[in-house]
Amino acid sequence: MENERLKQQIEFIVEIDKLKRVMRQSRIIGDIHDELLWENSAEHSWHFAMLAVILGEYADKTVDIGKVMKMALIHDIVEIDAGDTFAYDQLGHLDKAEREGKAASRIFGLLPDNQRDEMMELWMEFEERETNEAQFAAALDLVQPLLQNYYTQGYSWQKNKVTSDQVLARINAATKNSKTLKNFVEWLIHDAVKKGYLQ
């Protein structure tokens, strides 16, 4: 192929296929005895982007939903090299930023320069949680796995011995741009405790 720019873009598109093989600590909703029903990061990213499409009206400070969708789609691509770091894995979080920074440079570096820069900036913006879009995206990225857990009777919470205190401790930082989703998540956690899904 002679189009050098398109060739680089296709190389990136083919590389990110690997995200479909990065496994998470979340289960797909369905038979909890089915050992194949674990979620991967590509599926999570699609679902997260769908939450942006459907729940956009709950951002307190205005957001560009197109940008939130893009954040959702690309936010986990670094996991191709860095692996998924479970939200409650304190040891894994010690070098998460370093591992993911290297991964971002390599993977987004496959793209033509202007797109590499755009993707790096968007990914960093999400990680820094400072803009309206990043803060709203953080809420959606919290809600998605909580739903997976709630609707599998707390399968992953129990397997990983996660407590309600640990889940509650993450809420404030993640819901700065959505009072409605903050209330929803608090309700969900309390209801999960009441139902015995979460200790």
Place this chain on the structure above:
Amino acid sequence: MENERLKQQIEFIVEIDKLKRVMRQSRIIGDIHDELLWENSAEHSWHFAMLAVILGEYADKTVDIGKVMKMALIHDIVEIDAGDTFAYDQLGHLDKAEREGKAASRIFGLLPDNQRDEMMELWMEFEERETNEAQFAAALDLVQPLLQNYYTQGYSWQKNKVTSDQVLARINAATKNSKTLKNFVEWLIHDAVKKGYLQ
């Protein structure tokens, strides 16, 4: 939960988790002997949306990329009820529109009325292939599985005895809004034949 509108939205979000279990005739790039490496429609939708993010510059007539991303994210949700219809399954295409129409009514019908209408319209717009966005999305939805096939040495083409004539016959209708992607797809198919991936 007391917020009736949010309750409907969450019900939809939980329902569409099932797209992660709708299997396609495409393989994930990787060990071609690994029986688990088949792609599902949630993974495909994520990848398709990423193609929109990266290849948007190749639309000949201007497109709203946010809209193309949304189309990519939702276009296969009907398969939760209707199943995936393989591109070369002529019998399956006889009642595809009917099966998918019913599915759209039921699944998008879980949403609050204004969002149900918005999703139905967006899905219909994609299916009808008339607007710039729908035509450009069609090109991306063609390119994504072709790449999966090419980079697995034509695994699914061979398994399903698909010929280059059948693939070439789909190009014109799917690439009305991108001369660059039309050229790319033609190059890819000819190269696949040359390499022996496709008859």
